[in-house]
Amino acid sequence: MKQLSPRQESILLLLKKFDFLTRDQLRYYFGLGQKRNANRVLRDLSDYLMSIRDGQQSIYYLSKLGREYVGCEKIRKKSSNVQHYIMRNEFYFYNSCPSDWRNEIKVSDGSSTVIVDAIYTKIHTTHFLEVDNLQSMAENRLKIKRYEELLSNGLLAEKLGHFPTLVWLTTTELRRIQLKELCGGLPVCKVFTYEEIKQ
Numbered sequence: 001m002k003q004l005s006p007r008q009e010s011i012l013l014l015l016k017k018f019d020f021l022t023r024d025q026l027r028y029y030f031g032l033g034q035k036r037n038a039n040r041v042l043r044d045l046s047d048y049l050m051s052i053r054d055g056q057q058s059i060y061y062l063s064k065l066g067r068e069y070v071g072c073e074k075i076r077k078k079s080s081n082v083q084h085y086i087m088r089n090e091f092y093f094y095n096s097c098p099s100d101w102r103n104e105i106k107v108s109d110g111s112s113t114v115i116v117d118a119i120y121t122k123i124h125t126t127h128f129l130e131v132d133n134l135q136s137m138a139e140n141r142l143k144i145k146r147y148e149e150l151l152s153n154g155l156l157a158e159k160l161g162h163f164p165t166l167v168w169l170t171t172t173e174l175r176r177i178q179l180k181e182l183c184g185g186l187p188v189c190k191v192f193t194y195e196e197i198k199q
Contacts, residue, residue, distance in 0.1 A: 004069070008045055015049070015062050016072040018092070018103070020085040022057045028093060052078050059086065084133045087194050088117055091129060091169050094197040095120065109155035114146045119164075126160050132170040137178055144182050151186060163187050169194060 004012070007030065014029065015021060021029075023038055032038040042049065042058075048066035051058045061076045092101055098120040105116050107128070118129040128147075132140055147166060150156045157163040165188040168179045176191045183189035 004045075004048075007041075008048075009070070011041075011045060012048055012062065012066050012070045015060060015066070016070045016074075018085070018089045019074070019076050020059050020061050020082050021089055022054070022059050022086060024057065025086075025089055025093060026060065029097070052082065054082075054086075080134065084117075084131050087133055087169055088129065088131045090194065090198060091131075091167075091192070092118070092120075095122065098122065107150070107156065109150055109153050109159075111153060112146050112149035114143060114150065122165075125162060126164040127167050128164045129167045129169065132168055132175060132179065137175070137182075140179065141182055144186070147183075148185050165190065168192070169197070 011026060011030065014026070023035070023042065026032065026042065027035070027038040030041075032041055042051075042060065045066075048063055048069060049060045050063045050066075051060050053059075059082060062070070062072055066072070067075070088103070092098070095101075101118060101120040103118050105119050107114050107116055107119075116128045117131045120127050120129070130140075130143065151163055163186075166183060166186055168176075168183075168189070168191040170176055170179060170191060171194055173193060176193055179191045180189065183191075
């Protein structure tokens with residue numbers, strides 16, 4: 001296996017952490033300049049990457065060789081869920097790439113459990129991000145109910161020193177309104193649409 005440059009290794013490691021990234025997300029993060037230059041950089045890594053077309057964009061993920069190079073156990077494949085990852089990752093960039101950002105974290109207080117799409121800290125406050133892309137509002141309602149249980153049990157707030165801010169990233173203005181209403185029983189809830197946070 002040939003030795004890659006530090007920047008090439010960093011691209012593979014970022015994909016290990018974030019699963020799927022668009023060309024523009026990689027371009028933004030690594031300061032790759034114009035699209036033509038970004039395409040060249042990614043073409044040089046073609047043995048280590050797989051890509052899928054999404055409109056004008058290419059979305060990248062690690063190939064078998066790429067996973068071996070960075071010791072990634074997770075196998076990602078093209079699926080209807082890719083946009084979920086792209087939305088979540090866009091929110092990471094929108095928030096200036098928090099250093100403590102973690103994806104898909106199981107949070108439990110012993111009686112209630114929720115898998116959070118991402119957790120990060122902003123202004124000394126823990127934020128839980130939920131991405132609402134393809135799931136039904138009924139599924140969202142169930143998830144919010146689990147958050148309400150975590151709130152009423154009090155253990156999570158005790159452990160963190162506060163109850164986390166719940167942040168939703170959704171697709172339409174209508175869904176934003178519905179989610180805000182559903183989260184009325186939680187202390188702090190913010191809802192963004194994907195359109196307003198895109199770089």
